[in-house]
Amino acid sequence: MAQALQFFFDGEADTAVRSLWQRLDRAGVPSLATRGHRRHRPQVTFALGSAFTRQTRAELTSELGLLVLPSVWLHTLGTFPTTDNGLVLSAVVDTELLAVHSAVHDVLAKKVKHPSAYYMPGSWVPHCLLAQELDTPALAAGFAALHPVEPIRARLTEVGITDTATGEVDVLVTR
Template sequence: MAQALEFLFDGEADAAVRGLWRELERAGVPSLDTRTHRRHRPHVSFAVAGGIPARTREALADDLRLLSIPSLWLSTLSAFPGPDSVLMLAAVADTELLAVHSAVHDVLAKRVKSPSAYYLPGSWVPHCTLAQGIEPEQVVAGFAALYPVTPIRARVSEVAVVDTHTGEAETLLRLTVPPPRN
């Protein structure tokens, strides 16, 4: 079991990602996590660890309330290769996003069990997973179905700690997201 710190999207971005999932399904690419067979909410994970204790969650919530959480621009269709291939939309890693990520890890440092090296500063690739645990031919089919992708502006509406196996979530922070400008 692992726990992830997830930044969840506003309704418009959530709907846009779910639309991409439907396109993948029509192309024969499962958008469910093929290991757990559950659908997650569209998000970007900022940290993953074996456990994030209650006191650390409180400290995270306190710190996050003081930060300006930037919008995420999901614009690059890409993949992580390997036995657990991931098709994803990578986020633009601008200075504001990296500053929030760094602040999160300042709080987590030496306070979590078994932190995942993939999410540490310097290693992290901010992204929204579109399909996970897929075969190489499904990666190709996913690219064919979605390319070129229209960039998605994802405003963060909630920050939660999520059990990566069960999907159970504890909300740390809810943000008021203003309606989009026309």
């Protein structure tokens, strides 16, 4: 079981991403909304590991209380070409986003068991997942259904630790 530190979007951005999920579904491409992820919310994952302790959660909450949560521009339709072929909307990386990511990882350093290297500073590609585990024809159909994508300005309004098995979120910060 993994846990993810996720930053959730304001209502308008949440609705915009859900409309992309609906476009995928109408095109016959299973989005996160139809792949058994009914509880899944549009978000950007900042860290992933096997466990975030209570103390680590408290330290994150304290640090996040000091930070200004930036807006994220979701702008680029893309994929991570792995065996799980995911369709994503990548964020424009700017100094504010990187500063928050770095601050979060300063708190998490040596405190989260089995951290995922994909989310570490220097490796992280901030994105909102639209669909996953797609074969090549479904991936191509997903691109065709969504291209071109209008950029989405997502204000980050909530931060939580999500249990990736159940979808339950322990909210740390709401703005």
